[in-house]
Amino acid sequence: MNIHEYQAKALLREAGVAVQDGVHCTSVEQALAAYETLGSEVVAVKSQIHAGGRGKGKLYRPDSGDLVMQGGVKIAFSREDVGEYASNILGHTLVTKQTGPSGKLVKNLYVEAGCAIAHEYYLALLVDREANSVLIMASTEGGVDIEEVAENTPEAIHKVWVDPIEGLQDSQKSSLADSLGLSGSAHDSFLDMIGALASMFVDRDCSMIEVNPLVRTEGATMVALDAKISFDDNAAFRHQWRAELRDLSEESDIEVRARGHGLSYVDLDGDIGCLVNGAGLAMATMDVIKLCGGEPANFLDIGGAADRESITAAFGIILEDPHLRGVLVNVFGGIIRCDMVARSIIEASEEVGLEVPLVVRFSGTNHEEGKELLDASDLDVLTTSTLAEAGEAIVKLIGGDSS
Amino acid sequence: MSIWIHEGSKILVQGITGSQGTFHATRMVAYGTDIVGGVTPGKGGQTVGLPGRSVPVYDTMAEAVLETGAEASVIYVPARFAASAIMEAADAFHELNGGGLIVCISEGIPTLDMVRVVAHIGQRPRVRLIGPNCPGIITPGESGGCKVGIMPGYIHAKGRIGVISRSGTLTYEAVAQTMGVGEGQSTCIGIGGDPVSGTGFIDCLAAFEEDPETEAVVLIGEIGGTAEEDAAEWVTENFTKPLVGFVAGATAPPGKRMGHAGAIISGGKGTAEEKFAAFEAAGIHIARDPSKIGEALLEALREAGLR
Numbered sequence: 001m002n003i004h005e006y007q008a009k010a011l012l013r014e015a016g017v018a019v020q021d022g023v024h025c026t027s028v029e030q031a032l033a034a035y036e037t038l039g040s041e042v043v044a045v046k047s048q049i050h051a052g053g054r055g056k057g058k059l060y061r062p063d064s065g066d067l068v069m070q071g072g073v074k075i076a077f078s079r080e081d082v083g084e085y086a087s088n089i090l091g092h093t094l095v096t097k098q099t100g101p102s103g104k105l106v107k108n109l110y111v112e113a114g115c116a117i118a119h120e121y122y123l124a125l126l127v128d129r130e131a132n133s134v135l136i137m138a139s140t141e142g143g144v145d146i147e148e149v150a151e152n153t154p155e156a157i158h159k160v161w162v163d164p165i166e167g168l169q170d171s172q173k174s175s176l177a178d179s180l181g182l183s184g185s186a187h188d189s190f191l192d193m194i195g196a197l198a199s200m201f202v203d204r205d206c207s208m209i210e211v212n213p214l215v216r217t218e219g220a221t222m223v224a225l226d227a228k229i230s231f232d233d234n235a236a237f238r239h240q241w242r243a244e245l246r247d248l249s250e251e252s253d254i255e256v257r258a259r260g261h262g263l264s265y266v267d268l269d270g271d272i273g274c275l276v277n278g279a280g281l282a283m284a285t286m287d288v289i290k291l292c293g294g295e296p297a298n299f300l301d302i303g304g305a306a307d308r309e310s311i312t313a314a315f316g317i318i319l320e321d322p323h324l325r326g327v328l329v330n331v332f333g334g335i336i337r338c339d340m341v342a343r344s345i346i347e348a349s350e351e352v353g354l355e356v357p358l359v360v361r362f363s364g365t366n367h368e369e370g371k372e373l374l375d376a377s378d379l380d381v382l383t384t385s386t387l388a389e390a391g392e393a394i395v396k397l398i399g400g401d402s403s
Numbered sequence: 404m405s406i407w408i409h410e411g412s413k414i415l416v417q418g419i420t421g422s423q424g425t426f427h428a429t430r431m432v433a434y435g436t437d438i439v440g441g442v443t444p445g446k447g448g449q450t451v452g453l454p455g456r457s458v459p460v461y462d463t464m465a466e467a468v469l470e471t472g473a474e475a476s477v478i479y480v481p482a483r484f485a486a487s488a489i490m491e492a493a494d495a496f497h498e499l500n501g502g503g504l505i506v507c508i509s510e511g512i513p514t515l516d517m518v519r520v521v522a523h524i525g526q527r528p529r530v531r532l533i534g535p536n537c538p539g540i541i542t543p544g545e546s547g548g549c550k551v552g553i554m555p556g557y558i559h560a561k562g563r564i565g566v567i568s569r570s571g572t573l574t575y576e577a578v579a580q581t582m583g584v585g586e587g588q589s590t591c592i593g594i595g596g597d598p599v600s601g602t603g604f605i606d607c608l609a610a611f612e613e614d615p616e617t618e619a620v621v622l623i624g625e626i627g628g629t630a631e632e633d634a635a636e637w638v639t640e641n642f643t644k645p646l647v648g649f650v651a652g653a654t655a656p657p658g659k660r661m662g663h664a665g666a667i668i669s670g671g672k673g674t675a676e677e678k679f680a681a682f683e684a685a686g687i688h689i690a691r692d693p694s695k696i697g698e699a700l701l702e703a704l705r706e707a708g709l710r
Contacts, residue, residue, distance in 0.1 A: 098658070127514050129598035129628050132521040164522040205513055235513035237483055266659050279596060280570020280625055283651035283661055284693035287675075290654045291692050299661055304510075304553075304571070332572040332579075334538075334555045363579055364555050386583075387576065388694035 001231045003245045004048040006110040008209075008227040015200040017193050018223045022112035024048075031086035034111040035079055042114030045085040047072035049104040050250040052228065053096035060093045062105060068092050072106070075114070082111065107249065115223060120213035121180050122146050122157075123194075125201045127208075127232075134162040134201060136194070138176045142213035168198040182216070189222040205235030254317060261313040262303055270295025271325040272394055273318035275311075277302050277336050285330045288391035294398070297321050304335055308344045315348035326398040328390060329360040331370075338362040338370030346377045354379070357397035361390035405542035405590040406565070406610040406617070407504055407531065408475060408549045412542075415473040416441040417488050418480035419451050419460060427479060427508075427553055429453055434556035435547020439471040464495035468503075475504035477539065477551045485509040485535060486516035490523050493530045502529025506551045507601075510536040517599040524601060532601025538571040538593035552593065562587020564700065565611040567604060568623035569596050569630075573651060573693070577621050580697030586704075589617040596625060596666060604634035612642055618709055619645040621700055622687075626652030627666045627673045635681035645703040648682040649690045650675045 003011075006024040013019050023034035035043055047054050054072035061068055069088040076082045086109055095103035120142035128135035139157045141149045149156055158179035160172045170191075177190045193214075201209055210228040217223055236242060248256055258265035264279065268286075272294045276282035279301045286296040298321070302314050318327060331341050345360065358381045362370045371383045382397065384390045408414075414431070418424040419441025432438050432453040440459045441451055447462030461467035464476065476492045478485060489507055496503025505524075512535050524532050533540055539552015543559040550556045554571075558578055564586045568574035574593045581588060592607050594600060604622060611617045624631035631650060638646060653675035655661050657668040668674050682689050688706075690699035704710040 127518065127598060130630070130633070132599050133518055134515075164518045202515060205515055207514065232514045234482065234511045235515070238513075264661075266656075266661060268654075268656065276572075278570060278572030279661055279666060280568070280573035280623070280651045281576055283625065283655055283666065284573050284576065284649075286654045287651065288692065288694050296654060299655070299659075301661075332575045334572065334575060335553060364558060364575060386694065388692075391694060 002050045008229040016196045020113045025109045028086045035082045040113035044112045046110045047106045048108035051098040057096035116218040123214040124210040136160045186220045207232045261310045264301040266299040273327040275329045292391040292395040294395040311344035312348040326357045328394045333365030337366040339366040342370035342373040359394040410544040413439045413473040415476040417478045424479040434550040468495045478507040482511035497527040507534035534595040536597045537595030542590045560587035563618040565617040565620040566591035567607040569625045584697040584701045624650040631678040632681040635685035639685045645707045647699045648687045650678040
């Protein structure tokens, strides 16, 4: 789960990490009022969306697609600037490197007091799956694309792994501060900040905290000038407070609905809908479709606890896609029985009306019964017993290239 | 032989009185697995009826291991209790037996719980964890065999192919394809799709290299992380048997989480293309098409003079 920058800043403030004063706004009037309240002559007017690259992004009018403004994060030097930038941002679509070409509609704004920057750094905490521990990365190259730094000058990124049992050691904190070349009060300020961040990472079950840039002010204190936080969904049960921070409008509507049925769904650009049990098999099914010359319309894992209700819902979700030209069901029965899946498919097709070709591949538990049920039904369905046959069949049926 | 479990291994079920625990324990015994008892805190002294036997329930893993002499345990408890169940099992095996095998099927365990669990296991060198979020491990036998997990037992047969996979149903697919070319399995291991987990590819490959009954191995990877690349590098120096590799997710778009928490391409790293290239560089036979894993295995066996 991701949250907005203004929410992340509030959590950081609570954890004792220095951030600038700021106000969350949803209208131009609020932004102007925030400028007065903050009492800072220079403020940053920042688009709030769940994607990075905002500063270099472009804002477009959602109806006409006309360009409104370059840059989703602006420095305002006057009340007039704030008004202009706020009205150019709110209600417009922000397209960044991370949003994809369709961009994201900006409904939230953060107006933040300016800050006299002496230097910009990069700091991130994340789970390192290879080392099975929390990794802290710091770099003197802040404010830029860290992936480029990692590619071109990997030595500029200093890494420290937190021992899961011992925790972050004082010597590690110092070595991170030293790697950034900090001294005096900036050094002390950093030690406090990194300790607070490491505790917060664990206490709130984060999967990532990225501060880019982390800045040293002219007053030699360390301030988190931007912040991106994401949480581990598996730990949601022990963090009820997260529900209030969730912005469902930032998530794909169809993916949210699928999750409500215990389904894992990802929308893709192709035209062959997939319904599969298991994430790995679902990815492999997409791969087979592509290798046969087709394009998958979605990733859909019905999970190990699927029942008639969730499979019917899954079928309905697949059929919503206006570009859909065919459906491939691939189920390897284990705990899930193929006959139950067959009954659900028949029921769902009658309910929603299936107008595109359907290929079903059953293997494993009760695959024969499942096939018999489908063959005996009124459905126009082709059943196969191997993955290879299934991929070729669906691509051929929609008139695609099956090589 | 086989790796880590064999026909006759004595198995405990943690969470045996829960619906998942009883359901799968029943199927495990039906396959031939020797379940000797179960653990559910607060239900010690009860018994659970399984096909042809009734097994005791204990309050703690320490009691259960002491009373039954079990060498492995399988965990079917809800995600929020799974980390402590794993650590309890690790302590019991470490202190009473000097080691043991823990298979955690539970899905949805918080990542930082697993970070602590893996560190805890690391301090008990002869304790092995498989999973979490995995189908488990199975060693098919002459009739039945030892099944420690949720996989459908009947799709397997005793043979000479080792199978290692990060996925669940895709493992079954790979098994079905080995059967399709007339080959059975020595041991099949689903290591799970979570970002932080116990046993990895290299542990499995090293064990298969040592196992005289395993003559070739099928390895099923997934996009995300660098476990496949690391395995490929290890194979170059250390693995001598024919090896077939597949990586799921060549068509998955970057930045999207494909069901498994681990299956996500970030910052251009962990793509299927990179993993296939690493496999090829290590001399691993690759199946780019998941429907041709069986064919790739057949070819690898022929090339090695094993068919």
